[in-house]
Amino acid sequence: MTNGLDLEFSFNEALKSFGVPSEIAHIIWLPFPMLIVLVAAVVGVLVTVWLERKISAAAQQRIGPEYAGALGVLQPIADGLKLLVKEDIIPEKADSILFTAGPILVLVPVILSWLIVPFGQNLLISNVGVGIFLWIALSSIQPIGLLMSGYASNNKYSLLGGLRAAAQSISYEIPLALSVLAIVMMTNSLSTVDIVEQQSGAGILSWNIWRQPIGFVIFWICALAECERLPFDLPEAEEELVAGYQTEYAGMKFALFYLGSYINLILSALLVSVLYLGGWGFPIPVETISRILNIPIDTSLVQVITATLGIVMTILKAYLLVFIAILLRWTTPRVRIDQLLDLGWKFLLPISLANLLLTAGLKLALPKFFGG
């Protein structure tokens, strides 16, 4: 593998040539990727909200947002602006501190998880060694925020919604972690960059989805449950719980929940594409293409093209999964709470354990294909 485009390195080199010490250059560099990822996350949410509304409309023979911008592309911005200027209400009998902390505690871990999403060889904020484990750890902070806001609202619907959300998040975290563990076992590393590199040998054929089909399905089901997407959206089931833990929220605090749920959806889709669909990898490896075209891979133009292709591929795969999630939303009925817990504990957990065992066995038997 080549090192690919390393913007941080080039940036630091450029600053050093102006006589800036490398520590200070590093500090100057730090805010850029964070800002870019934050902007990318928010833009991703806007795009997803628009896509969700348009695809939902198409699935129901409607038109969807039409008048705010061309084809209604500005509708999510209009929605966001509306929420921004709405009165921020804290109910009189609510616990105001917990009520305010809840949505923040839901949103912050989700945004923090973007730390480990790679868009290219060096196109991620931080290639932390614990990588994917960090995401699993961060995502278990979320139910605390949900419980907090459910309890602090001092409302029966909110409390029930919060309890359901917590129960759901906790019980689906285990199969999720176990299916990730199978991948980690194959890669011998927790780092997301290593996971993608492990899949980049033979293009589409070496993607983890072929080696971990069961893990892929389990991961996707659990990711939907973590995002409270439709077959598992019972924490906010409007027919029974009004809006679950969001019932008492309005204005900016509600917007935080809304933003959080959509960022989480994109994040889950990105992680599925990283873990199972080869991340930034093109279906045909870029090295093979450059060898056929007889272009050395180290030239800067090729590097830029490869990096762009990587970003496009990651986003494309993620949005394909978002599309499937939206289709699923209009296909599947909502499960009951007992069915949800049955599926989580009695079906997904044993299967993911068996999958882990199978992976371990295959790793010993066929180390060539399962990363010995």
Added chain:
Amino acid sequence: MKDFFQKVNSYVKEAFGASKYLFDGISVTFDHLKRRPVTVQYPYEKLIPSERYRGRIHYEFDKCIACEVCVRVCPINLPVVDWVMNKETKKKELRNYSIDFGACIFCGNCVEYCPTNCLSMTEEYELATFDRHNLNYDNVALGRLPTNVTSDPTVKSLKELTYLPKGVMDPHDVSPSDSRVGKLPEEVLDWMITSKSSEEVPVGK
């Protein structure tokens, strides 16, 4: 051991069955994506109501004989017929007539039973007001001609599904001159006359 494998087998079969149903469902949803929207963008586009549409009631004051049949057939005795007996001519003299559309259910019984046909149903359905008392129409308001969707230049009028040509589902691409599916009553009559005359059976027997 055999029992265990049988259990696992049925478990796997169940899981595959469930995923098959899920896939079938998704393919139905996906198929719907290809269909065109049926939306009528209301203030800018309006459907032309059918001939039998039961909209706001039209009333002709001069035809009315103040018999109050409309009041008797009305489920809630809604029409108010304000008349006095003229002692000299010994005839009823109608002063006022009103129907409160806030309470009317547009059943059309009054129209059905009116002996002089002074009541009729129109295609008008946009009766919204800021005050419910404005829905109480007097004989002047009831006598106004209905607004017409096709004559409004700001509105694109669309044909309802049953008025579209055969096989067409989208009213947007239909020109007003296109005839609806099937035969109109006049055409049915023509067809009956021609088919009967060919059998040499006298018409009207």
